[in-house]
Amino acid sequence: MARNNGSRPSGHKHKKQFGQNFLNNGRVIDQIVAAIRPKPENHMVEIGPGEAALTTPLIDVVKRMDIIEIDNDLIGPLKIRFASKPAFNLHHTDALAFDYSTLLEFEPDQPLRIVGNLPYNISSPLMFHLLKFSDHIQDMHFMLQKEVVDRITAEPGIKAYGRLSVMIQYACETEYLFTVGPENFTPPPKVDSAIVRLLPYKTKPFVADDEADFAELVKQAFSQKRKTLRNTLKGYLEVEQIEACGINPTARAETVSVEKFVELANLYHQIKL
Numbered sequence: 001m002a003r004n005n006g007s008r009p010s011g012h013k014h015k016k017q018f019g020q021n022f023l024n025n026g027r028v029i030d031q032i033v034a035a036i037r038p039k040p041e042n043h044m045v046e047i048g049p050g051e052a053a054l055t056t057p058l059i060d061v062v063k064r065m066d067i068i069e070i071d072n073d074l075i076g077p078l079k080i081r082f083a084s085k086p087a088f089n090l091h092h093t094d095a096l097a098f099d100y101s102t103l104l105e106f107e108p109d110q111p112l113r114i115v116g117n118l119p120y121n122i123s124s125p126l127m128f129h130l131l132k133f134s135d136h137i138q139d140m141h142f143m144l145q146k147e148v149v150d151r152i153t154a155e156p157g158i159k160a161y162g163r164l165s166v167m168i169q170y171a172c173e174t175e176y177l178f179t180v181g182p183e184n185f186t187p188p189p190k191v192d193s194a195i196v197r198l199l200p201y202k203t204k205p206f207v208a209d210d211e212a213d214f215a216e217l218v219k220q221a222f223s224q225k226r227k228t229l230r231n232t233l234k235g236y237l238e239v240e241q242i243e244a245c246g247i248n249p250t251a252r253a254e255t256v257s258v259e260k261f262v263e264l265a266n267l268y269h270q271i272k273l
């Protein structure tokens, strides 16, 4: 059932620069919470609580909930609403620059569970930033543009498969959970959204010898989507070296698996030394 369908009862003016599309449908919120499966022992971190659509059903369940919000106008109302909750811990800051390892001071052995209906304009840099802390993260549940979730979860050979797929799938198991239509937000975004689950690997199935070289090679391989690997990787690997990894040099990056990208990157790293 739609809880809100226009202006906010709080009078809050939505800020486009902060990607403010607030969830307004209780059923969708319940569905997201059910997918997250919060537990009393959890240390949850919510990025961009807005007017607390997701915060409210989570904060009473978990032991600790760190909330990161950039918009000054939302800070006061969040404090008033949740200050008495034992789990509540608010950070008025930019989630893109936040050092998530500081949160472990609360309970060093308890991995973080990250959630958020993310501002779509910063979702990719934010995920890359969070991956730096992946050793300390149990899981992440994000609402993103559906097209971005399609890319994150895409398998090689399909159009949506690209740099984002390779980089996220290198570090995490990914799962497309469900689609959420624009009518479930105020104001409605122009596109469909979807919920994705990311589970950072405790032990990665394929390990790059040098992750910076891996990231550079993947970026280079996808720099011109229509071109073949022999062209995009010129200056990085010879045709014979690409072949030595069992890859046809006339293939395009969108057909190369994460495993094969790791092989290519490890070879590049070796010959660079």
Ligand code: SAM
Pocket (backbone or CB within 6 Å): 017, 018, 019, 020, 021, 022, 023, 024, 047, 048, 049, 050, 051, 052, 053, 054, 068, 069, 070, 071, 074, 093, 094, 095, 096, 116, 117, 118, 119, 120, 122
């Ligand atoms: N969680 C709420 C909901 O589902 O209704 C709001 C989601 S809204 C899509 C994104 C939220 O992230 C907004 O509250 C916005 O102010 C906040 N935000 C935007 N950029 C941010 C940043 N860099 N760091 C922290 N919060 C940010």
